[in-house]
Amino acid sequence: VAGQFGKSAVAAAPTLLTKELTFNFQQKRSIQLAMVELEDMPVRSEAEELVFSLLIAILPERLPEQTQLLSNYPNPFNPETWIPFELSQDSKVSVTIYNVAGTPVRNISVGYLQAGSYVSQLKSVYWDGKSDTGERVSSGTYFYQIRAGDYTETRKMVILK
Template sequence: MPENSLAEDSYVIVGNNDNSPATAKMRTALVDQIHPIYTVSPVGRDLEKDAKISMDTGALDPETISIGYWDGNVWRELHSTLSLDGRQMEAIGTHLGHYTLIPRGSGSPLAISEEDILPTEYSLYQNYPNPFNPETMIHYDIPKGGHVSLVIYDILGRELIRLVNQYQPAGRYDVLWDGNNAIGSSAVSGVYFFRISSNGFSQTRKMVLSR
């Protein structure tokens, strides 16, 4: 959790108790309980800065799950991506409260007011799915408007295609790579890198195309 995420000093406690009366309604609302419900206390507190939520996938198929947040009435499905090591699902949280893994598509979408919250830091997330065939989605956050470039490189560091090369306002973005190079030819199976650059920020991640 970023420093000064809460408006005042407070202890943050993480735990799970699926058998408590407090989680009974949450369990009932789940289409299929596939993961323990974790509580981040004090419940209901808004965060001054976005925090990354990470949950181990275990034996679950990451292509079929998302992180869910309990808003008091329904499970809200967060935009979730697989971590670089392939062991965790990651999402951005804006509240302390109850989180779990849910079947993808089973949760209600976030309210528009929450989706519109601007990011407070630059982030490049792991593409999803990964490995992929034939296409994959890349998600990134831009807290300040500016020129953004998102480039795919092969294992030798040669530029394959420039997916983004333009000014973008602050916000959260999803870009699809269809597995083709700049001239429309299919890229071969192998390891590729994608790098984002904006306002002096740069970050690179690795992905695998498996045809």
């Protein structure tokens, strides 16, 4: 018991502070990078364990470990869908929609994004079911491909009208 004296009070303090703390993106990124560095250590000292648990309490959200394209939602859809993804590092991002013949029907340039999760409707890529010329595409199977730096992945989606 004596060896554990004071540990619970320190761990409880961040819970109270996190409601008052706000961080900008760069501060969050620095905390996340410190968390990754501590997490990758095969053996941590007691002080490092304490710092690691404090950082987790202060900022529980984490940078994705790998870049990945997620399933669009809804799928099937009519007439619009959202395409979520995660970036493990800052990248220039674009999404291309292809028909079953492999012809591009829509190119969506997202721009340069910072590492993070882009899974909500506010952050994911939105497709209105229209081609680059503004015409509604017909019902059927389409493929969406993300390019983020060196990463490329393709998935299937269906439009039902």
